[in-house]
Amino acid sequence: MINLTFLGAAQTTTGSMHLVEANGLRILLECGLFQGHRKEAFEKNRQLPVDPATLDAVVLSHAHIDHSGNLPTLARHGFKGKVYATPATYDLCDIMLRDSAFIQMHDLEIVNKKRAQQGKHLFEPLYEQQDVEKILSRFEPEPLKRQVDLGSGVSLVFHNAGHILGSALVQLDVKRNNGTSRRLLFSGDLGQPDQPILRDYDFPQGAQVLIVESTYADRNHPSEEDVKGRLKGFIDDIHQLKSKLVIPAFSVGRTQQILYHLNRLTEAGRMKPTPVYVDSPLSLKATKVYTKHRECYDDDASDILRQGIDPMKFPGLQFLETPDQSKALNDLPGPMIIIAASGMCEGGRVLHHLQRCVGDPRNIILIVGFQAENTLGRRIVDRVSPLRILGDEFDLNARVHTINALSAHADRTALTRWLDGVKGSLERVFAVHGEPERVEAMTALAKERGIANAVAPVVGQKFENV
Numbered sequence: 291m292i293n294l295t296f297l298g299a300a301q302t303t304t305g306s307m308h309l310v311e312a313n314g315l316r317i318l319l320e321c322g323l324f325q326g327h328r329k330e331a332f333e334k335n336r337q338l339p340v341d342p343a344t345l346d347a348v349v350l351s352h353a354h355i356d357h358s359g360n361l362p363t364l365a366r367h368g369f370k371g372k373v374y375a376t377p378a379t380y381d382l383c384d385i386m387l388r389d390s391a392f393i394q395m396h397d398l399e400i401v402n403k404k405r406a407q408q409g410k411h412l413f414e415p416l417y418e419q420q421d422v423e424k425i426l427s428r429f430e431p432e433p434l435k436r437q438v439d440l441g442s443g444v445s446l447v448f449h450n451a452g453h454i455l456g457s458a459l460v461q462l463d464v465k466r467n468n469g470t471s472r473r474l475l476f477s478g479d480l481g482q483p484d485q486p487i488l489r490d491y492d493f494p495q496g497a498q499v500l501i502v503e504s505t506y507a508d509r510n511h512p513s514e515e516d517v518k519g520r521l522k523g524f525i526d527d528i529h530q531l532k533s534k535l536v537i538p539a540f541s542v543g544r545t546q547q548i549l550y551h552l553n554r555l556t557e558a559g560r561m562k563p564t565p566v567y568v569d570s571p572l573s574l575k576a577t578k579v580y581t582k583h584r585e586c587y588d589d590d591a592s593d594i595l596r597q598g599i600d601p602m603k604f605p606g607l608q609f610l611e612t613p614d615q616s617k618a619l620n621d622l623p624g625p626m627i628i629i630a631a632s633g634m635c636e637g638g639r640v641l642h643h644l645q646r647c648v649g650d651p652r653n654i655i656l657i658v659g660f661q662a663e664n665t666l667g668r669r670i671v672d673r674v675s676p677l678r679i680l681g682d683e684f685d686l687n688a689r690v691h692t693i694n695a696l697s698a699h700a701d702r703t704a705l706t707r708w709l710d711g712v713k714g715s716l717e718r719v720f721a722v723h724g725e726p727e728r729v730e731a732m733t734a735l736a737k738e739r740g741i742a743n744a745v746a747p748v749v750g751q752k753f754e755n756v
């Protein structure tokens with residue numbers, strides 16, 4: 291018997307968390323940070339919807355913070371089980387969770403300073419570095435395709451999800467008293483096929499129950515979008531105008547994809563020598579993890595390696611580590627490319643660069659990923675002006691462009707192809723990780739492909755005996 295309770299990323303894309311109860315085991319799929327309005331996020335992330343002490347295990351599909359970022363809170367409040375993830379996911383969590391704790395402590399200091407001045411009580415941190423250490427010590431890295439016994443007749447197998455380094459599809463098999471078993475498949479985040487570096491998603495067979503992401507269930511990425519051609523065009527423009535190309539990008543995944551494209555342009559002799567600054571200490575660490583885990587590479591990236599070329603390096607590339615190095619860019623003339631986190635412009639060093647750059651019509655802001663509602667990134671895409679950045683207002687005069695083809699999420703066609711590939715024995719589909727109209731599009735898609743029992747759960751909704 292399997293019960294499912296959807297605790298996060300239901301009718302939204304953030305705070306992924308689903309509880310699987312099977313044969314008496316309580317297994318949490320993901321433990322993501324909720325991101326959004328500051329106050330709402332602050333409260334939601336603190337109020338864990340499950341008692342961590344009652345959990346037997348966590349299974350983590352990939353390292354993105356909206357899937358992994360609340361794991362240390364579990365450790366802080368009594369979680370004693372194991373966290374199953376792939377080896378690359380473990381290495382990425384090692385750097386990302388430490389970074390997350392650092393950012394939270396830093397943000398909290400600022401908030402508490404204000405509160406102290408106002409005579410208000412001070413907030414506790416969501417978690418601290420010691421909680422990160424605790425949860426990291428509970429990780430059990432497991433490679434793809436290996437069957438892992440979780441006890442009580444429940445076993446786990448990871449398959450490739452093709453989304454970011456180490457990302458996995460989660461397959462849970464639950465033995466029943468009558469000798470049969472029931473298979474649950476969870477997509478985590480599905481990657482768009484043919485993206486650089488990573489192998490495409492697998493098609494695990496035999497599942498009866500599917501929990502599937504829906505981020506882009508109602509739309510396709512432009513099919514003929516020539517990413518390298520457009521990048522080259524923007525680079526030519528900033529050479530001509532001596533200006534800056536600012537690319538807000540998540541440190542893990544998107545940044546490495548962009549570096550790969552710039553490497554390809556350089557190797558093909560199509561890119562003029564250009565200073566490229568990756569302004570994020572986390573990006574440097576993440577790129578090192580990408581370099582280490584070559585078992586995740588696709589044939590093209592493996593071929594490039596065999597030619598003795600590091601697919602994420604090229605002349606002119608510099609990783610900036612200290613805030614002083616970051617600030618020094620302010621005084622340098624263009625042309626230059628600045629790649630900085632965060633990807634939705636909700637924090638990180640990109641904010642300082644945007645403050646400096648959005649007012650100048652010669653500059654280009656290049657948006658390369660999904661921008662959630664209520665984020666600064668979404669307001670830039672919507673060309674809201676003036677923009678409020680770190681408390682001050684700035685006119686948006688810079689050019690804003692979007693390259694959707696760099697999305698790490700599968701689009702409608704890719705989701706359909708994947709669903710068709712795994713649907714053989716499917717009886718039920720639960721659509722998660724999408725804004726309301728997207729999860730509805732996913733359930734409609736599942737029905738169209740012959741799975742009548744497809745629903746989009748709301749947060750807190752429980753389904754028994756699936």
Ligand SMILES: [Zn+2]
Binds near residue numbers: 352354357453479
């Ligand atoms: Zn993700």
